[in-house]
Amino acid sequence: MGKGASDTSMTWWRRNREVAAAVEDPISTESKVLDEMIVEEKIDRHPLLTVESVERTFQVGGQPLHVLKGINMELLPRQLVMLRGRSGSGKTTLLNMIGGLDQPTKGHIFFQDLPFHTMSDDDRTLVRRKKMGFIFQAFALMPLLSAYENVELSLRMAGIPGSEWKSRVEHCLELVGLSKRMHHRPFELSGGEQQRVAIAKSIAHRPRLLLADEPTAELDSQMSAQIMSVFQDIIRTEQVTICMTTHDPTILEVADHVYEMVDGKFI
Numbered sequence: 393m394g395k396g397a398s399d400t401s402m403t404w405w406r407r408n409r410e411v412a413a414a415v416e417d418p419i420s421t422e423s424k425v426l427d428e429m430i431v432e433e434k435i436d437r438h439p440l441l442t443v444e445s446v447e448r449t450f451q452v453g454g455q456p457l458h459v460l461k462g463i464n465m466e467l468l469p470r471q472l473v474m475l476r477g478r479s480g481s482g483k484t485t486l487l488n489m490i491g492g493l494d495q496p497t498k499g500h501i502f503f504q505d506l507p508f509h510t511m512s513d514d515d516r517t518l519v520r521r522k523k524m525g526f527i528f529q530a531f532a533l534m535p536l537l538s539a540y541e542n543v544e545l546s547l548r549m550a551g552i553p554g555s556e557w558k559s560r561v562e563h564c565l566e567l568v569g570l571s572k573r574m575h576h577r578p579f580e581l582s583g584g585e586q587q588r589v590a591i592a593k594s595i596a597h598r599p600r601l602l603l604a605d606e607p608t609a610e611l612d613s614q615m616s617a618q619i620m621s622v623f624q625d626i627i628r629t630e631q632v633t634i635c636m637t638t639h640d641p642t643i644l645e646v647a648d649h650v651y652e653m654v655d656g657k658f659i
């Protein structure tokens with residue numbers, strides 16, 4: 393067989409392979425994309441947190457005070473969920489329960505399938521440190537530390553290696569639009585800016601769930617809108633779920649789901 397014939401058959405073989413690859417590739421790429429979409433959809437539909445028939449009763453002066461009266465809810469990945477209700481309706485009590493700070497008198501709470509209702513305080517604390525972020529008054533900023541140091545503190549607390557702190561702190565402060573205020577201490581920042589530092593601090597250790605108790609309460613409507621837009625950004629970029637309480641009807645429209653609480657129950 394001459395050289396030309398061999399070349400021709402090699403060329404044919406090569407071209408055939410290219411054609412086969414071109415034919416196969418789109419299909420395998422398409423099926424890979426489909427597989428990924430199915431996996432993502434399954435993850436999206438599997439609740440991050442489930443609350444089942446939760447009741448909470450406090451003993452006040454020897455009398456039972458029924459604060460939560462059979463709550464059922466679900467938080468899915470990457471959702472923005474709001475709890476709305478009048479003062480005293482039980483929103484903070486429920487948020488404390490979701491965050492593992494308190495346990496139900498009756499009912500079940502599962503966070504990433506972990507039974508919060510039966511776990512010890514220590515075990516819940518470990519999960520909370522690693523997987524949750526809080527924007528609560530009680531977890532407010534340290535007044536003597538700069539914005540940078542405040543955010544860094546939450547990385548220390550979560551046991552994140554020191555080599556990762558600088559880039560993560562800078563990234564989180566950039567996410568909330570505070571790169572230029574990094575070295576300011578809280579009293580050198582506006583209310584909205586302080587709240588944005590609190591957000592950066594709460595997401596620095598990459599929590600799956602962020603809980604916020606009235607995060608816009610002290611802010612005017614423009615600042616509240618800014619905070620809500622920061623929340624929407626971090627849901628997208630940090631893959632976090634946010635559950636917050638609010639009294640403010642003007643921000644409800646950005647929620648994926650609103651639970652309305654009246655006297656310890658959802659209506």
Ligand SMILES: Nc1ncnc2c1ncn2[C@@H]1O[C@H](COP(=O)(O)OP(=O)(O)OP(=O)(O)O)[C@@H](O)[C@H]1O
Pocket residue numbers: 450451452457459477478479480481482483484485486
């Ligand atoms: N540890 C406790 N001991 C006794 N009663 C409590 C306790 N915690 C909350 N309560 C009571 O439970 C009720 C609901 O309180 P909670 O703070 O959950 O309401 P809320 O809807 O968050 O109100 P607000 O919007 O004013 O913050 C209130 O009547 C409160 O006094």
